[in-house]
Amino acid sequence: MGEDDLIRSNPRGSAMAETTNTPDMTCFQAEPGPGKNQVANDTPRQQRFADLVRQWKEATRFTSSITEMAMHPAYQQIIGMGREALPLIFEELRREPDHWFWALRAITGEDPVAPEDRGKLSAMTAAWLRWAEEHGY
DSSP: OOGGGOEEEOTTSSEEESOTTOTTOOOOOOSOOTTSSOOTTOOHHHHHHHHHHHHHHHHHTTOOOHHHHHHSHHHHHHHHTGGGGHHHHHHHHHHSOOSOHHHHHHHHSOOOOOGGGTTOHHHHHHHHHHHHHHTTO
């Protein structure tokens, strides 16, 4: 079973099949994240991250495929920010859990999620936040 075959709890809506072959699935997104209420003293890095997050969430709000979410150009640019994006991703993950796991694996080269927790947003989030704490984030 691949990542796109998992049932996931979508932070942007209700539980749904993780596949693009299910036309009757609808995904809802909450209010856009960072970028909506920017603080005037944000660093250029924080502002860029917030803009990319907003673009990614807006563009993928009706997407149920993790692969499509992760391949979105804004998400790829966040991965391209490398380790400097980690504190921002962890801050976002604490504030509003979402599918940051692909980016976290790509940037860190690690995966602290237990096999039995794959596809479980809250458990995956908890595993990565434990990892972040253990690594000083």
